[in-house]
Amino acid sequence: MSVAIDYELCCWVDGKCKSVSGCCCSGQESAVECEGCVTVCPTGAISRDKCVGIDDSLCDDCGICIESCPHGALS
Ligand code: SF4
Numbered sequence: 001m002s003v004a005i006d007y008e009l010c011c012w013v014d015g016k017c018k019s020v021s022g023c024c025c026s027g028q029e030s031a032v033e034c035e036g037c038v039t040v041c042p043t044g045a046i047s048r049d050k051c052v053g054i055d056d057s058l059c060d061d062c063g064i065c066i067e068s069c070p071h072g073a074l075s
């Protein structure tokens, strides 16, 4: 199993938050708030630049990131 990203649900698009309100990083243009998935990953498998990416070769399928995402974008 590997973690899947639903880019329709993930707020981070093209390097900034696409949410207009109600999001922890709404309006931010730097990776500051809604990076729970990035910071909780114990293996450094998740990166966030223009969009969120997961390096499957580093992922150990622990599932921690899935619980951390406030938008339910990870499964
Ligand atoms: S399942 Fe675990 S190792 Fe894999 S990307 Fe998520 S937090 Fe990282």
Ligand code: SF4
Binding pocket: 009, 010, 011, 012, 034, 035, 036, 037, 038, 048, 052, 068, 069, 070, 071, 072, 073, 074
């Ligand atoms: S925590 Fe969820 S919504 Fe936030 S950047 Fe990660 S995948 Fe996207």
